[in-house]
Structures are given as C-alpha cells and as structure tokens.
Amino acid sequence: MRLEPITWERLTGQLAARIADLPPRTPAGAERPWLRVGVDGAPPVRPGVLAERLAEALRVRGRPVQLVAVDGFLRAASLRFEFGKRDPDAYYDLWYDAGALWREVFDPLEPGGDGLVLPDLRTSAADRPTRSARVPLPPGGVLLLHGPFLLGRWFPFDLSVHLGLSAGALRRQTEPDEQWKLPAFARYEEEAGPQLAADVFVRADDPRRPAWNGSAGHP
Template structure:
C-alpha cells in the first residue's frame, strides 16, 4: 500500500467523512457503494449509519444487506453448514446480485432493482417488489467478502480488523468462518484494494487509512 496516514476519528466524525466521499461520487448518477468487512466489524450497522446523513445531503439512499442475496440452503450447505471454503466462494448469489441490483444502476441500466432476493431464514424467495430508482440514488450494499468478485461497484469501503481483534470479536458459534476471512486477506487483500479503509479493532475509536 506504500506510505499511508492513519487518522483516528470518533464514530460520528468517521460517518461524516464517509458521507462526504459517498455524496461527491458521480453526483448526478446512480451509485453502488460496498460497505465491506467481517461480520465482527458490523458492516451492516456502519452502512445503516450512513443512510440518513446521505439523505440529508440530497441523495436518495437504498441500503441492501448482502444477506438478502444468499443462495438457497441446498447450495450453501452442500458441503456442510460450517464449511469455510463454501462460505467464501458459494454463499453469495453473485449472479443474482449483479442482475437484480447492480447492473440496473449502470448508465445504460434500467434503474429497476430488486432490494432482496432470498430470505436465508425461511429459505424462500422474498417476493419483494421491484423499485425504480431516481437518477442520483446511492445504493449501499453491505456485508462480508464482497470485494474481488468483479461486481460493478463505484466506491468500496472496507472495515478492517486485525487477526487478533477478529478472533476476539467473533462469537464462538461463528469461529468456523475465520479461515474464510484469512483466505480473503490472502487472495483479495481488501485493505489494499478498497477505495477507503477503516481500521475498526475498537469500534469506539476507528481510524481512517489515507494513502
């Protein structure tokens, strides 16, 4: 990554900084933003914290947790319910996510998106209604292991945890996922490839990494 500056911020100030970066991107176009990080870094919660401030700045927002685009249980659990390699490669319905949410946001897209596809709790289609998005809408896609999949994203934000913090903050029943996150670090290096990186070992004292 080269020489970097790590700037500690309060959570509120971090949200302000991230909102600044989001709203300045393609101000008259639809925009897909990934808020990525391991479950223990709470990417869904961080994405939710951006929604109202982005609206205040004049851009419509749709927050879509990636868990609504998981594949059916028969495919996710083909190799067992706690297979880290399947969690890494097979759980997310990348094709459905591209087709139903991200590709319609492209300049030549339809702007007609599906906010959810599959309910992992009931293991059934959500039967959500399609939405037609305004020209300057920001779609916040939040979840884990989102980068390195060639998704059409215009801004990527990665919440990073050190290996020690990841182990400490991952609940015991989810520790089987840790090898998947280690593989993600090796193969994708999200701390180097994301547009914005936040070190989140202490959620009350995050730090923004600046190149």
C-alpha cells in the same frame, strides 16, 4: 499504511461528503446516473450499521438511498450446505449469490438501466425466494451494499469501504459458534487483499477508536 484516528460520526460525515461530491462522470467519461457504494466487513464489525448511518447522512444531503444487504442474497441451502453447514470454503465460495447481485442490483443501475433494484432475493430465515418487489432508485440516488466478501468480485463500486479487523481482533469478537468462519476471512485477506483493494480502509479493532486511511484512495 498510515492510519489516522477518527470517530464514527466524523467518518460518516466524511464519507457522505465524498460520495456526494463524486462527479457525474468517471475519469474514463462514463456516466454515473446512480452511485454504487460498498461497505465491506466481517459480521463482528457490523458493516450494516455504518451503511445505515451513511444512508441517513446522504438523505439529509438530499440524495435518495437504497440499502441492500448481501445476506439477503443467499444461495439455496442445498448449495450453501453441500459440504456441510460449517465448511469455511463453502461459506466463502457458495453462500452468496454474486450472479444475482449483478443481475438484480448492479445491472439496473448501469447507464440506460431502469433503476429498479431488488432489495433481497433469499435470506437465512426461510429457504425460498423472498418475492420482494423491486424498488425504484431515482437518478442521482445511491446504492449502499453492505456485508462480507464484497471486494475481489469485480462489483462496479464508485466507492468502496472496508472495515477491517486484525486476525486477533476478529477471533476475539467472533462468537464461539461462529469461529468456524475464521478460515474464510483469512482466505479473503489473502486472495482479495481488501485493505488495499478498498478506496477507504477503516481499522476497527477497538470499536470505540476506529482509524482510517484518510484521504488515501480519494476518487
């Protein structure tokens, strides 16, 4: 895959323009009352930072935005830690509540939905539901879901971005007490192929000099 150097500022602007230019209907003719964008990446690459920059750029363009972090949709500790607190397969398979994301985030944004998105359900801060209120996202608004392991789950993204690190860069940028998660990300690369599955791929081995696949995968 050919990658082109780009700055984070230019990348944010290019992505915001691409999202804002998405037609109101998909190529299959389905309505797009809301846009659903995924910013996927391992914690060291900080997908939430790009999502926040993108949210600001879209709001400047007059688009309402709702940010949702997958870390706000953790399963209960009894499920996450069934095989111990440092099991990489459990981290990949059990930590994140994909069913709740479908039910509470994506389903309300389907055609005919009410646009009421739950911003979070359960976080690591306390092993109980957050009881957050649902947030209305007006028609024409954009959902920005960010975090790890977003691809390969059939989430209905209108645009997906994968922030990728080589295995060596991921190892170097992962804190020592988080190294146990590395096999989960190796498995994700093998099973989901996020570099090819995403509409936009950004290589961020050197956070000062990202590169991306440019116009490849343009919707």
